Amino acid sequence: MTQTTANEAPSETGEASSREWDADSLGRRFEEVRGHTEALAAPLSPEDQTVQSMPDVSPTKWHRAHVTWFFETFLLAEAEQGFAPFQDKYWFLFNSYYETLGPRYARPDRGLVTRPGAHEVGDYRANVDARVRELVDTLDGGSLEKLTPIIELGFHHEQQHQELLLMDIKHVLSRNPLQPVYAGSPVERCEPDRLGWVEVEGGLVEVGHEGPGFSFDNEMPRHRQWLEPYRLADRLATNGEWLAFIADGGYERHELWLSDGWAKVRGEGWSAPLYWSEHDGVWFEHTLNGTWPVNPGLPVAHVSFYEAEAFATWSGKRLPTEAEWEHAVVTDGQGGQHGRDQQVVGNLADGGSFHPRPAQPAPAGSRLRQVHGDCWEWTSSAYHPYPGFHPPEGAIGEYNGKFMSNQMVLRGGCALTPAGHARASYRNFFPHGARWALSGVRLADGGAPA
Amino acid sequence: MTQTTANEAPSETGEASSREWDADSLGRRFEEVRGHTEALAAPLSPEDQTVQSMPDVSPTKWHRAHVTWFFETFLLAEAEQGFAPFQDKYWFLFNSYYETLGPRYARPDRGLVTRPGAHEVGDYRANVDARVRELVDTLDGGSLEKLTPIIELGFHHEQQHQELLLMDIKHVLSRNPLQPVYAGSPVERCEPDRLGWVEVEGGLVEVGHEGPGFSFDNEMPRHRQWLEPYRLADRLATNGEWLAFIADGGYERHELWLSDGWAKVRGEGWSAPLYWSEHDGVWFEHTLNGTWPVNPGLPVAHVSFYEAEAFATWSGKRLPTEAEWEHAVVTDGQGGQHGRDQQVVGNLADGGSFHPRPAQPAPAGSRLRQVHGDCWEWTSSAYHPYPGFHPPEGAIGEYNGKFMSNQMVLRGGCALTPAGHARASYRNFFPHGARWALSGVRLADGGAPA
Amino acid sequence: MTQTTANEAPSETGEASSREWDADSLGRRFEEVRGHTEALAAPLSPEDQTVQSMPDVSPTKWHRAHVTWFFETFLLAEAEQGFAPFQDKYWFLFNSYYETLGPRYARPDRGLVTRPGAHEVGDYRANVDARVRELVDTLDGGSLEKLTPIIELGFHHEQQHQELLLMDIKHVLSRNPLQPVYAGSPVERCEPDRLGWVEVEGGLVEVGHEGPGFSFDNEMPRHRQWLEPYRLADRLATNGEWLAFIADGGYERHELWLSDGWAKVRGEGWSAPLYWSEHDGVWFEHTLNGTWPVNPGLPVAHVSFYEAEAFATWSGKRLPTEAEWEHAVVTDGQGGQHGRDQQVVGNLADGGSFHPRPAQPAPAGSRLRQVHGDCWEWTSSAYHPYPGFHPPEGAIGEYNGKFMSNQMVLRGGCALTPAGHARASYRNFFPHGARWALSGVRLADGGAPA
Amino acid sequence: MTQTTANEAPSETGEASSREWDADSLGRRFEEVRGHTEALAAPLSPEDQTVQSMPDVSPTKWHRAHVTWFFETFLLAEAEQGFAPFQDKYWFLFNSYYETLGPRYARPDRGLVTRPGAHEVGDYRANVDARVRELVDTLDGGSLEKLTPIIELGFHHEQQHQELLLMDIKHVLSRNPLQPVYAGSPVERCEPDRLGWVEVEGGLVEVGHEGPGFSFDNEMPRHRQWLEPYRLADRLATNGEWLAFIADGGYERHELWLSDGWAKVRGEGWSAPLYWSEHDGVWFEHTLNGTWPVNPGLPVAHVSFYEAEAFATWSGKRLPTEAEWEHAVVTDGQGGQHGRDQQVVGNLADGGSFHPRPAQPAPAGSRLRQVHGDCWEWTSSAYHPYPGFHPPEGAIGEYNGKFMSNQMVLRGGCALTPAGHARASYRNFFPHGARWALSGVRLADGGAPA
């Protein structure tokens, strides 16, 4: 693989935007995205949709209402003639974290709110849907163009919450001794296949989003970074490898762990990934497909940064930086035109598996496998602003920027990520100890100064 | 009022039990009690029935399932031919606190269980209902007589949970900024009427249950106790009096409070009873009838023991002991034949008010008002075993005895107590700082050695 | 033993006070008490005197300063001509819990204050000592008489803190792996001797302090109480019996425990009394005499109310009420003239053992052994006000009354209690789970209605 | 300033080590370092030396013992003939965090250990001092050379603890309402002088230690990094500027803060730097020189990363990265031969001020002021391993590497840092919310892609 900074790629130059929105396409995309949320919630009872199983989790019906509130607040309240809120108190109930918009219902208490119920949230959604479509249909071209960025942000925001909805309901259902199934069925037991390595030359590369196509503000600005030559595993680490890690005392050997991670291991009694439990010597895994014996051939999932890091140390390897990851993916031909929200290939939520699958061959012409989908991949990079980053003005400036501390970057998307929401420059982030995202491990090596 | 120890009352001697159960009456009572639970849950949505708003609270559907589990575990599992549980895991899910019966789902996590849903709990109830009726109808007389005590205990157990269900859903709904209404409507604003005092002679009195009629084990054995002459307020303390307490710095003057109570006032920021909130200088109260301005003529409700005690100190009075309360009520002719579960008069849950009402005249021939119903009345007595108390053998021995520490006794029943579940010897109990029971204050005076 | 209410005892009638204070005797007693505190602190280094090993514990030098502050605040500030505090900030630093006197240094932070050091606290003591003696010597008789109660309260207050000082330093030293010795040496290994029972008739008895001689306000008023016939063990429970309790699964059988106690056992991992630790199958006990193998013949010490209650249940017995205890001791001739602070006999701190000893024969004419000294004896009585109790006006009213909730009464004194500070009516009190007082168990039986 | 990567500097090439240790120089340096620790502890009483005012703080006498334990464990136990520990239990008591060496006394409980006292710790120090000197004097040349790295590490370890000792005792004394003084006196009130900016060209630069001279492992390996052109403030931010930040609502405007920082502001009630307190409208600052009105001309100190970041945002600027800081300092001629532990110039602990001072002119030929000493400077860089970093084998590998998460890098040293312990490549690190280090702010700007 020859090192090529992505912005030298010919496809980058002189092209029109890959996506040119008009009222019609915006309206169709709006219905698509909104409908997908409802489809994800459909298998869930009113009771399922109500519960918050830990402070990080939000109830399904809260997600359904909050993404609706997002359109109501950032679009309708700005642009609708004679705007009046659907329900006064919803402003308060469904604001997630925007301090600029005033007080909010306390996040850890979202699961205490029984009304509006799942059905009434449906009414709220229908009302806002109708008003947004009306607005889009009646705006003149100039106004529409001005509002398109916030509408498009609304699409991606709702997609983020589609993934969160699945992550969260997975956690909710995990607390039930009846072991409920959300959807789908497990793959048959299989063994890990051979792990290969992809060499990357590095040098003075560019990372980050630029040009047409959607990205969040945190993916910009595109900037230069120096990378020594390195290599990446061509697939994710597997349950089989994780079982070997456990068997070799992985959770009992302090020398493999960061000090904070070791404190978690001892304090929380970690002895396996989240959702694993041992019965009569056999490890089982709670999944959205039900609870099944751990399948060695599947990617390991629901490990924290600390566990990923300890596993890498045990493996004699390390985690990649986010720049290494992005540069390798782009040069491997799997970033598309960088930053364009073209569809990427992988085991994403549209496939309906709702769980990682064994590694498939890389796309034609590429070498890295499982790049998009399956599991988010922990990197060794802190989630910090890119050089020159400035959040936008106003409430929307709180979307990403204020969370840039105490978190680590993950890359690649997972089996719960909506298609169209994964791209090479996408920066996901969670605290070091978080395990309820569908997070896994891709090993890296090299990268040291000669 | 002449002091008369209750067991000297003529009605006590030589009478048959006030209640003689047979298959028919047991069956009818069973349907009655079971049906009442479902009627109380009827206004509540599946979402309402799912939530646990604090560790002390249980979800409505949990209550509905747990009382069913009680009959299944203590009756069917003992006596049903070829017993098999409705669902294996329900044994684990719906055991409240019986260590003898093995591990249980953690109490503070009851609100995390979305399935069985409200409807499926209904299926569970219907199944157990049918099996219990079948059992009662087919048992021979001797077996029935042997099982009657546990069936009768099941009735009273379910009634206890009927009150808890209402207390708990009141707390759940209180966390909702939309201020939902459970049922009923408020009384019109009124002022407190004159508070009178009832003198009681005391002496060597008897308290506790004895003879026929149902009581819990903690009401026994009946025993002697010495009381100096004392007097009791003839009605409950009112919101009007509480507003005066607040206005006089009640929540700001340490000298009125026990040290532990003062720590609560400061630590929790108490400035009024639970469910009161101030808006633009007006106090509002969340009730099951909705949220309304505090009505001065109504009994104050949802105060802790600490608040009740501080209020009594501020009033220059004190709280009664439980013996003083019971003895006064019995000698006032409102205990019935002590220990018999005859109906007593008062604003209980069957009246459908679901909230305390202004004091009505005392029953004919009596002087104490609001004795049963309206609000539980804090006493100055620790919830300890009566002299000679021994809990029964087996799991059922955990029903009451093990909770006899760190709690204070309340007497009299409240507006959420089912009719038939209030009696003079009944000992309710809560920790000093608990406020989510419908608890109020009756003042006492005297009782000191001459 | 014939039941006799103590106030019928002939020695009670017509006697002058057992203690008539004048300037000379007050001055001598003052020096005695003050000197004893310094003697207790003498073996402790400046470092020892500084540390607070848990929020309940206070540093030695804090105790030394606080009792000095007590005389400065309640005596000198009231009566000294031209009073000026030794150091302004000491008012703030050494006020323990008197809200009436304004803000205080936070109790859990007492161990953070390094200055004044142990030596400077000595200077403070010397200064106040001189001023108090000067005051006592120069007051006219009327003024002296008026101040005598507060001076006498100061003596008893300082004695209370002498015991606390020892309790607290025992805890401090227990946290040191070097196992330091405070003083004294252990008794030789011995076995428990036979436990006998003392029958008490009961009836309408009187308890509480009355008449001349010192008592705290919480020992009054003397009042009547009804007791059914009962019996008390003639000695304390021993380590040998406790080892049998442990061996029989005492800390593993939920059915022996109150629910709150069981929560402590599980939550805190209790498996033996405080200060016991197991090494290679042998139990050791940290004492002020050093760390030694548990001696079966000694009274068990440092158990909580929960443990005492579970042990009693395991023994098929119960704990006595405080009225039973006091009445039995007085009728056994070991209360002296009730309420007079005459010396009682027992293994108290003046003996210098600083640890309980094996039971000795009862005093001539008595049958109960180990009544005073050795270990405080848990009762089954909540620490509540006696009927008719009212705390005094002013700051001194906070001395006892405000602590009358969530605590249980202990009786009898212990090996750390100063001679002259134990009496039949004395009410000590600690929360149910507290273990750092030198608390043990005397079993009771009977007392149930016939 | 022309960008020059430090390793191109001529002084770097072909030179011998700046420090060639022999037995004599090692011995002299050992005495120097060890003596300095004792000199710092000299003004502190035994009580001062005992207290741990929060879990992060260690008692003075613990520091004195722990650095001694370090030599005993890593040097004497390895190399001394017939080694026996001074005291068996000290191995347990004075191990800080080396899991490899077995269990340790719990860190948050270090303040509970009263013995060994301050004087006995002195005995321990004297014993180990003598044995180390004996060892150094008697080793043959080869052995000495082999041990020199660990001895030298011991010097730098002890210097780190010299700074910690001062940080910690400052916190201890801050909890005392008597406002004790450690040493020194404050500078006179002055105003901030003009803040200038130093431009740096950037490019492909090198950072990290290489070559002779001491560094910790975390300063290596030296590696390349790309920097866009940027500029740094030529002095630290001042109290005067911080007062303006406060006056402008700095602690009340959420939009200035990272989300985690805002949670701290609200949760901890931050309204000013640690050690500031307001009395009658005047801000005072607790310092080791006593408590004085905040001096506008002095560098602001004891701010967290969150505050530094919010202040930078408010200023329209940002914090520098650690690479920007190091590269600028080296190219400004203040790094010396990079990585050599030559003396750098600044207000360090040897000056005896024990507090930051107003900015002085830069050294001749340099433009950046206050580079070394005064205050540690927060950077925007997470404390992560440099590319290719591997901790050494064995217990000593725990020295730095395991702490590389959840912390931010600070650069430059402070007024509590020993002379000889500051250098351009030195990486200090603390959690985002830590404030008890002497940490301040140097603003940066630029650095964005063109």
Ligand SMILES: [Fe+3]
């Ligand atoms: Fe959102």
Ligand SMILES: [Fe+3]
């Ligand atoms: Fe129950």
Ligand SMILES: [Fe+3]
């Ligand atoms: Fe005191």
Ligand SMILES: [Fe+3]
């Ligand atoms: Fe260290």
